[in-house]
Amino acid sequence: MGWWDDLTDRLRGREPDEPAAPAPPAPTSAEIVEAVHAVERDVAGRVPAAVTARVHRIARVVEEMAPRLDRLGVGSRQAHTVVATATSYLPEAVGTYLRLPRDFADRRVVAQGKTSLMLLCDQLDLLGATLGRISDAVSHEDADALVAHGQFLAEKFGTSALQLPPDGPAVAS
Template identity: 70%
Template structure:
């Protein structure tokens, strides 16, 4: 059967049903994430201008700072995914694309909107760095708020102390 016959047969349950399974990649471990960013740093040693090296170090530093904190995110959290994807995909792919180009071409030839490949890479790295820093700040703010809340709990439980937060309604 084909076409309309297939459709009608399936609608009325006469065609065999095919089960489609989607295999998901396992979530990388903290060590795999750290290794991924170290690999990028190794791959650029002596091969890229200082502007790229500085940007890559900024990103890898933020990723390394975030790895132990990833457990604070829920399963499927978009921010955690961004951190992991940056380390294992976005950063390596951007750098590898640049490294495949001849240096003179990459650094001097305009390729898009008046920018060289080097400029485009720097723009991409800046975007990744800013995104990671926003995520890191959000996690830090949440941790700080948890600390404030715990201090308020202790102040309420055990009486007034230096833990009281002015204007927080503590006794």
């Protein structure tokens, strides 16, 4: 470590050569899903049906994607987007809306000629569309892998094991 590192460590409140605190572990699939379920519980009976439907749509995609995040790779921007949507973007958007008085949120124009309700719906639509694209991309990768495996098997074994030869099954003599 050089003098610059010692100085920046001191500015951060650490003694030189003191190891940095380890990064918190990535959330598990169960924690990611629980985060969106918490938002679903928060909105239950407190928001218009348009918001509830969008939150449920996002939650379903997150539930589907959470166990598949490892396929996106460590440090993947797509995996980060799914996790951040479930644990940060969605709860923050909904929480901010819920803190507003209902009449103000649903009727008062606040920006771009839209009410807070309209702005929230736009944000939820954007999150839902983004998650949908990520889910489609992962599904296409899985489908492509299945096609490639089928091509491998066809090359390796010729005809499908489910197809009978034109003369019927071979009989041992």
